[in-house]
Amino acid sequence: QKEVEQDPGPLSVPEGAIVSLNCTYSNSAFQYFMWYRQYSRKGPELLMYTYSSGNKEDGRFTAQVDKSSKYISLFIRDSQPSDSATYLCAMSAGNQFYFGTGTSLTVIP
Amino acid sequence: ETGVTQSPTHLIKTRGQQVTLRCSSQSGHNTVSWYQQALGQGPQFIFQYYREEENGRGNFPPRFSGLQFPNYSSELNVNALELDDSALYLCASSLAAGQGYSPLHFGNGTRLTVT
Numbered sequence: 001q002k003e004v005e006q007d008p009g010p011l012s013v014p015e016g017a018i019v020s021l022n023c024t025y026s027n028s029a030f031q032y033f034m035w036y037r038q039y040s041r042k043g044p045e046l047l048m049y050t051y052s053s054g055n056k057e058d059g060r061f062t063a064q065v066d067k068s069s070k071y072i073s074l075f076i077r078d079s080q081p082s083d084s085a086t087y088l089c090a091m092s093a094g095n096q097f098y099f100g101t102g103t104s105l106t107v108i109p
Numbered sequence: 110e111t112g113v114t115q116s117p118t119h120l121i122k123t124r125g126q127q128v129t130l131r132c133s134s135q136s137g138h139n140t141v142s143w144y145q146q147a148l149g150q151g152p153q154f155i156f157q158y159y160r161e162e163e164n165g166r167g168n169f170p171p172r173f174s175g176l177q178f179p180n181y182s183s184e185l186n187v188n189a190l191e192l193d194d195s196a197l198y199l200c201a202s203s204l205a206a207g208q209g210y211s212p213l214h215f216g217n218g219t220r221l222t223v224t
Contacts, residue, residue: 004151006151008149032212034212034213036215041217041220042217042218043113043115043199043215043216043217043218044152044199044213044215045215046212046213046214046215049212088151088152090151090213094165095140095142095157095159095164095165096154096157096165096167097142097144097152097154097213098154099144099151099152099153100151101149101150101151102149102150102151
């Protein structure tokens with residue numbers, strides 16, 4: 001079983017839609033949870049990070065962590081064509097970060 | 110604030126050769142981690158360097174080695190290249206664990222192709 005599971009998609013939505021991206025994990029020692037966005041031929045760019053269970057909002061992005069269910073989500077409101085990218089969830093318990101395989105998102109104008 | 114920079118951006122090598130990839134960390138960061146990202150996969154942890162010493166290693170063979178310099182920049186060396194080593198190699202900088210929570214900040218990577 002992989003440490004982190006993420007649906008690879010691809011996911012295609014119309015502009016303005018609400019997007020929900022999800023990851024599950026198996027290691028209860030994970031304490032830090034992150035979402036990265038990766039454009040083609042670029043490195044991952046940090047979008048959101050959180051430590052505790054609950055919600056964290058930043059502009060159009062909301063990260064949600066449910067430690068009891070070992071489940072994290074990223075919601076994107078009012079999606080834009082510029083949001084088209086691969087979204088990676090990541091989590092850590094120390095100096096090693098574990099990533100999902102990434103979900104490919106396309107927002108159609 | 111200067112971000113993470115990596116060089117070269119692309120590299121083509123032949124099986125059996127050796128390669129050195131370079132990374133300059135983001136200003137204010139003292140820890141460098143290296144990750145391998147195969148096509149269509151998430152990054153996989155290779156190792157981390159802090160205070161010029163290896164501070165954790167993933168499931169990679171010894172032919173993957175590294176260095177960190179006093180200015181916190183770093184090198185990744187791969188010996189006896191294999192076809193499966195073809196991937197995007199990502200460098201990420203952060204603060205050390207115990208110095209406050211610090212997520213990884215990535216460079217744009219080096220695309221290595223082994224033929």
